[in-house]
Amino acid sequence: MLEFQDVNDVGLSEQRGPIFVTVAYVAVYYALLLYNLRVKKTLGRAYKQRGEHFDRYFGQDRVMLAADRYVLNTLEHMPPFLCLLWLHAIFAGPLGATVAGSVYVGTRVAYPFLMGRRLELRLPGRLLVATFTGYAVLTYLAAAICWAVARR
Helix, strand or coil: CCCCCCCCHHHHCCCCCHHHHHHHHHHHHHHHHHHHHHHHHHHHHHHHHHCCCCCCCCCCCCHHHHHHHHHHHHHHHHHHHHHHHHHHHHHHHHHEEEEEEEEHHHHHHHHHHHCCCCCCCCCCCCHHHHHHHHHHHHHHHHHHHHHHHHCC
């Protein structure tokens, strides 16, 4: 018969930080999805009022492309971030995972503001702040996991 550990046995209180970071990341993702939907509806109405056809998937509306980029960039980084966050929390420690994860969530929140409302032909240099910070956090998480495992 399958037995479950008591919640207190798995160190739930120790993992509060990574739990909140995970929930925050998912909340940011869904907030970006809602923004994407709002942009789609707003543009659809604006195009209709002008008597034009709004092509959601094959159009080149720069506002819609930017909204898509916010969501897709967050989604494509979700698996490595969450895996590294939790591996770090378990093997290297929850405090480092919480701090690094919070910084990473901050980069996801900043990404749309740094990119701007419209996707331009050239991405703005300021976007590199979020990109490089995010990659630095992922590198830290991975390196700390390797270091912790190598020391054991």
